[in-house]
Amino acid sequence: xxxxxxxxxxxxxxxxxxxxxxxxxxxxxxxxxxxxxxxxxxxxxxxxxxxxxxxxxxxxxxxxxxxxxxxxxxxxxxxxxxxxxxxxxxxxxxxxxxxxxxxxxxxxxxxxxxxxxxxxxxxxxxxxxxxxxxxxxxxxxxxxxxxxxxxxxxxxxxxxxxxxxxxxxxxxxxxxxxxxxxxxxxxxxxxxxxxxxxxxxxxxxxxxxxxxxxxxxxxx
Amino acid sequence: xxxxxxxxxxxxxxxxxxxxxxxxxxxxxxxxxxxxxxxxxxxxxxxxxxxxxxxxxxxxxxxxxxxxxxxxxxxxxxxxxxxxxxxxxxxxxxxxxxxxxxxxxxxxxxxxxxxxxxxxxxxxxxxxxxxxxxxxxxxxxxxxxxxxxxxxxxxxxxxxxxxxxxxxxxxxxxxxxxxxxxxxxxxxxxxxxxxxxxxxxxxxxxxxxxxxxxxxxxxxxxxxxxxxxxxxxxxxxxxx
Numbered sequence: 096x097x098x099x100x101x102x103x104x105x106x107x108x109x110x111x112x113x114x115x116x117x118x119x120x121x122x123x124x125x126x127x128x129x130x131x132x133x134x135x136x137x138x139x140x141x142x143x144x145x146x147x148x149x150x151x152x153x154x155x156x157x158x159x160x161x162x163x164x165x166x167x168x169x170x171x172x173x174x175x176x177x178x179x180x181x182x183x184x185x186x187x188x189x190x191x192x193x194x195x196x197x198x199x200x201x202x203x204x205x206x207x208x209x210x211x212x213x214x215x216x217x218x219x220x221x222x223x224x225x226x227x228x229x230x231x232x233x234x235x236x237x238x239x240x241x242x243x244x245x246x247x248x249x250x251x252x253x254x255x256x257x258x259x260x261x262x263x264x265x266x267x268x269x270x271x272x273x274x275x276x277x278x279x280x281x282x283x284x285x286x287x288x289x290x291x292x293x294x295x296x297x298x299x300x301x302x303x304x305x306x307x308x309x310x311x312x313x314x315x
Numbered sequence: 316x317x318x319x320x321x322x323x324x325x326x327x328x329x330x331x332x333x334x335x336x337x338x339x340x341x342x343x344x345x346x347x348x349x350x351x352x353x354x355x356x357x358x359x360x361x362x363x364x365x366x367x368x369x370x371x372x373x374x375x376x377x378x379x380x381x382x383x384x385x386x387x388x389x390x391x392x393x394x395x396x397x398x399x400x401x402x403x404x405x406x407x408x409x410x411x412x413x414x415x416x417x418x419x420x421x422x423x424x425x426x427x428x429x430x431x432x433x434x435x436x437x438x439x440x441x442x443x444x445x446x447x448x449x450x451x452x453x454x455x456x457x458x459x460x461x462x463x464x465x466x467x468x469x470x471x472x473x474x475x476x477x478x479x480x481x482x483x484x485x486x487x488x489x490x491x492x493x494x495x496x497x498x499x500x501x502x503x504x505x506x507x508x509x510x511x512x513x514x515x516x517x518x519x520x521x522x523x524x525x526x527x528x529x530x531x532x533x534x535x536x537x538x539x540x541x542x543x544x545x546x547x548x549x550x551x552x553x554x555x
Contacts, residue, residue, distance in 0.1 A: 219365050220402035220461070224416035224468055225392035234419055238406045313406070 106281045111290065117273030118294040120187075124269060125256045125298070127191045132198025132255070133248070139199060140206025141232075154203070161200035167261045169193050174265050190262035194255065201251045208247065209240030242313050249306040253299050270294055316340055316376065317362060317472065317505070323370035324357055331357050333527040334371070339505060341471070344498045346514035346535075347507045349524035350550060355507045356399075358524070359474045362505070363394040375472070392420065395465030399477040401457040403449035403464075409436055410445045413464045421468070428467075435463040439493050455486030459493050466497075473497060475506040511554055515539050523547045 139158060143150040161169065174189045184192065213236045221231040263272035274291040278284045317339040324332035331354045339345050347355045360366035362373055364380045364387045373380040378390055404412050413432035417423045423431065436445055439459040441452075449457050458478060465473060475494065479487045491513050498504055498517050508514055514521050515535045522532040525546045531538065542548045 216398060216400050217402045217404075219360075220396075220398055221404075222388075223363060223365065223391055223394075223396040223398075224464065225388045225420040226416060227388050230419055234415060235404060239404065242406060 103282050104280060106277070106283050106286055110277055110281070110287075113277065114270065114273055114287075114290055114294060117268055117270045118298065120267065121256070121259055121269040121294070122298055124187060124191055124194065124262060124267070125259045128194035128198050128259065129252050129255050131191075131195040133202050133252075135195065135199035136202025137206045139203035140208075141210060143203060144207045144210040158200040158203050161197055162204075166193070166197055166258055167264060169197065170261055170265060186262065186265035186267035190259070190265055190267050194259060194262065197258070198251065198255050201255075202248065205244050205247045205251060206240075209244035210236055212243035213239045245306065245310065245313075249303060253303060256299055256302075257295065317503075318374040319358075319362070319371070320374070321371035322358075322361060322368055322373065324354070324361055324366065325369050331527055332361070332368075335529050337522065337529060337532070339472075339503065341503050342501050343520065344502075344504045344506070344518045346518040346521045347505065347524060348509070348511070348514055348521060348550070349530075352526075353524040354527045355524045356476050359396070359476050359505060359507055362474060363391050363396055365396075388420070392468045393470050394472045394474060395462075395468060395470035396474045397458070397461050397465055397476065397478045399480050401454070401461040401481075403452070403457045403460050405449055408446050408448055409441060409452070409460055409463075412449065412460060413467045416464065417467050431467050432463070435467045436460070438466065439463045440489070453486055454482045455489045458482065458486075458490045462490075462493055462497075472503045472505070475504065475508065477507050477509065479508070479510055509554070511539070511551070523550065525550070 139154050143155050170190065170193050173193045174184075174186070177184045177189055177192075217235065217239070218231055221235040222228075226234065259269060260271040263269060263275070266272070268276070270291050274287050277287045281287065317337075319335050319337040322332055322335040323330070333354075335354075335358060347358065349355050357366060361368050362375070362380065364373075364385075368381050375390060375394065378385055380387070380390060404415065407415065410429055410432045413435055414425075414428035417431050418425060418428040433442075433445060436442060439462050441456060441459055441463065444452060444456060444460075449460065452460065462473075462478075478494065479490050482490060487510070491510060494504070494506065494513070495517050506513070506518070518535055520532055521535045521538040523530045523538060523542070523544065523546070525544075531542060531544045531547045538547065539551065542551065
């Protein structure tokens, strides 16, 4: 019986380093996906709001699919689909692409909300001063809309950080995957999941704190 | 000079303006009165191209507003507009609200734009509110801010779309006072208004709109004292 015990070993200090590295990967894939997804999402949101009927029918419908299908299914489907169309993407790239599109689908609705929050009368006032369509977007719609939906965007960003855990199913060793590996070895799920949770918190908390600061500054 | 020739405007099936012919000369103050839905606000939106038109023509200083080749953004700089809702930019201070368009549309330097803004804000009596955000201003002050913002583009014409309708009664006076001041300075103005006192005292001419038709136009004494149209008389009897 004593032989089998050798398969497991205790949680060591170096395991924290392993978790830390994994947290770095969670941070990386989240940052990439949130950045790309936000830029794409803003463009989509603008397109939907600018061309009401066709925008909603085409982009809106496609994005609804991404918003409605569980992320884990999208990840597995695309990971297996990319090689079929000749794209050999590693788990990180596949995960980042899917997570970016998923983020874009969420951000598009937020962006559309921001644009609509500004309202037609305000935009007409801007245009009546001689501003072009793009000047109105840049100097009036953007700053006012951003303030209106920034908290919603932060909510999306925080949820994407947590949803990035699902990329573990592709074999990308981020926080959750790393925790599973360690749990298998140490049989100490409690400590390890607590540590992983702490890392997630350490990633998310500064973001939410920073956004709070920003909102306070805007409110004054 | 603003020339409106045979103007028709539809919102879908709804025929809002039914052939308007109207000239407004430089320096003139025209008040447009009539019940809601008579098309008078739409007329203003058509003059500066915020609404498309289906038939006819609007010409401002020889430039046809709805012509495709017209640089509408340049034209609008000459046509200041003040709306029922003041629409101040909430994220900017009074100074920045007024300085924004001169800076980005006219390409003025920041200091130049701020100087213009300060001058216009003092002009409308907001000299002590330069660094306040709109949220700290009353409705009347925000509407004067909107007037200053339009004036900062140095327009030759000002269009007022029921500028006092959304204000609390006690704040109407200060805005009308500002409009009166502009009229006295010789600004060419078209004022869609429900303020009959203003229309009577300040305007050179008053136009009465009824169901998309300009029913009657004339000097205020005639419109208010001796209106030709049955509709005009009825309307005026009701608002008094």
